[in-house]
Amino acid sequence: MSTTISSDRTEVPAITGGLGEPVLRPDGGAKVDGSFEFSSDRSIEGELWAMTLRSPHPRARLLSIDTSAASALPGVASVISAVDVPGINGFGLIASDQPVFAVDEVRFVGEPVAAVAASDPETCARAIELIVVTYEILQPLLDAEQAIDGSFGSIHPDGNVIRHQRIVRGDEDLVGEITVEGTYEIGMQDQAFLGLEAAVAVPDDDGAGVELLVATQWLHEDRRQIAACLGLEEDRVRLTLGGVGGAFGGREDISLQVHVSLLALVTGRPVRAAYSRAESFIGHVHRHPATIWMRHHADRDGTLRKVEARFVLDGGAYASTSSAVLINAVTHAQGPYRCENAVVDGYAVRTNHLPCGAMRGFGVVQACFAHERQMDRLAVACGVDPVEIRVLNAMETGDRLITGQRVENVAPVARCIRETMALPMPEPDVGDHVLALPGGAGLTADGSVVRGVGMAVSIKNLMYSEGFDDYSTARCVVRDGRVLLKFATAEVGQGFVTIAMQIARTELGLPEVLFEPIDTGVGSAGSTSASRQTWMSGGAVVEACRGVVGQILDVVAADRGLQREDLRIEGEWITDLGVPVVAVSEAVSERSFEHTAEYHHPETEELDERGQGDCHTAFAFTAHRAVVDVDPDLGLLRVVQIATAQDVGRALNPLSVVGQIEGGVAQGLGLAVMEEIIQTDGVIRNASFTDYLIPTIADMPPVVMSLIEEPDPRAPLGAKGVGEPPCISVTPAIVAAVDDALRRAGRQIAPLTRVPIRPQDIALASPDGSTATLGS
């Protein structure tokens, strides 16, 4: 800024409710009084209900579908299957490899085979039972290694390896003075958003278009895929964001969108659908279960010299975002540490398990668990404190990833570690409340509880990678003294609407900010994922507002004969060389202004065959410390406290940042100690909240935190995305704390290598790292 400030400048107060303040959500009032409309709350006069028939087999040949009895049931309006798909019977975020309805073969338990529209849900359910499908059961591919080694025939025309990526950097043959290795396992986690999938589709009067209200993460990408499946031009498919009850990656793919839209077109009536929890578990993608081998090479003092790794990600039956998840995993193998040499191999493969795709921290969650467990092993092997070995190797701005990419962002890794460790340890528990014991009342042997402490650190890429231009669009209108913002950014609960409101107030100096509906009536915003919306859509709102600011200042300069370049908006005033001349509200009172802007991040590139290239856009860093109480005999544990310091760039809304951190910690804690989708022979065993556990309020410890605010000059507002970073290194930190507790308890066991930790992993662990088998 080169603006000269005149000596008679008066201090102009900042606008209330602008950037940096803990502004409350504009949708919050409706959410606390029950009037906020979620996608499942919309009903339309004359609507039909829809329901989906799904495969009971992980792999089978589809021989015939007889819908005659279902169609004849009174109240049934339509029964559709693959033959009724007018466009391409395939969808997917990266490859269109997943059929709307199965043809010839089903590839996972839960794959849609047919769908029904009827007068009410009960009639739908009866009709579903009347559809007769004959299958020839085939042997499923359930072992990811078999997908790689070619010993199992192809289960999909696109083959069994979705993507293979190798990274080779520096001296491939280097052997460190110290080497440590291990194999790590991450279970399949579910996003478990509370608001189940729901949508309402309304056909156009001419029957050649459809309007869809749906809870999703990316309206325009949904539209692209839906239009292709329906055989319609994209402008004949219009989407509006229904109220979204959480997402976390699980709404980035198509679930019921095409089914309800097609049923609306076929029946000529509005069609509404809502998944049950059981259907939701099989109806959206999950976090990839992974097996990761790593070998770290270091000097005797702990200086990291080389990382070797092999990643195997089970992508399930269809590709979804597996290739992006794989790239995130392999390119983050070194963690937030300097490392010049690497040999990394990664596979994302197809099996007959449930399809996997995006979930908060995609790919990096898996990589971080492995590299942080390795850093703990390395610390032991080098005789260095686990905190100090991380500080010793901590990445700084300008250091390179194993892809050769230089980290250009602010990179306060050592500071994250130091500030995390400086946070206060938990207060002693008051009294003997049962919630203070692992497992709660009556489940813990007296006196055997041991406390442990562990820590871990992460690096997470922000925005999309590998040459993808995931731009965002926003329109700013100023009329009647108010700001009206329009964008297609999916508000999924993270609070983008709050940030957008704050941006507009600060940029324009007008307190009243309203929103147009979030729909496809404006350009794409990209996905609400990859921690990208504050940066990308925030950037678009900034640009749109600044376009309007320019117009306002032009008018004021012309009206008042002032030098345009001397004018600015400060607080709620237009200032001339820092001196207030007119309130913004007054300057705009008789006029209207409008500007639409697109925000693009700098270009990235694809990796070459040696895995080299500037494939990522930006990075954020976080450290976590966990304090855990463990009952070694019963294998029960309680997380007592989480401490974290996070590199947020700038906290645009401190209240929202705290919410993202606490919520992210809860999901990382869930992965560490309880959350896993169990499949046996390709069949999910726990598709309910009775059997798939997520943390309750009683499971969640206090989170103490430090926000590290070093504004990133590359970010439009200096702010980094804060959505994913909090859920990544908390998982290995908790596991390290359990290890520490077991060491203190005198247990001679190998480090824990899998999440979630099960009771038997603790109670039945042995020195060689194996777990005794339960039962026989």
Place this chain on the structure above:
Amino acid sequence: MRRVESECSLTVNGVEHAVSGLHPGESLLDALRERCGLRGSKGACEEGECGSCTVLVDGQAVCSCLTLAASVSGCSIVTVEGVGSSGGADLQEAFLRAGAVQCGFCTPGLIVAADALLSRNPHPSLNEVREGLAGNLCRCTGYGRIVEAVLDTAEQRRSQR
């Protein structure tokens, strides 16, 4: 257990709703949402695990997904839509101020459950709040702000006495 009838009357937030054509076994949640037009109560698990559907029946917090609609005919039912006008407006405000709301899907059930908790225990300790709300799942917030909202409300009410 009362006999399940296809017609009944539900008194919700002080208003009587004549409900006809109930399916046998229809839950109170479905009746509230689809027949009374009160969609504030949410369904997220259909088996009493998540608490999103929590309502008060004669002052007691219950999962409306597990309650037969016909079995509460004649009872006083309070849903999230009625909490504000029956003394819980400060609690709703506290949720908003504390940042206890993100996606908001769990919020109606939590508001009702917290309202019931504060009715039976106006001065809960931290652990009593955690115990009292352990039946309500939230996937966004990690619960920290929710605890704060409930404790703040109790504190505010105490200071206003």
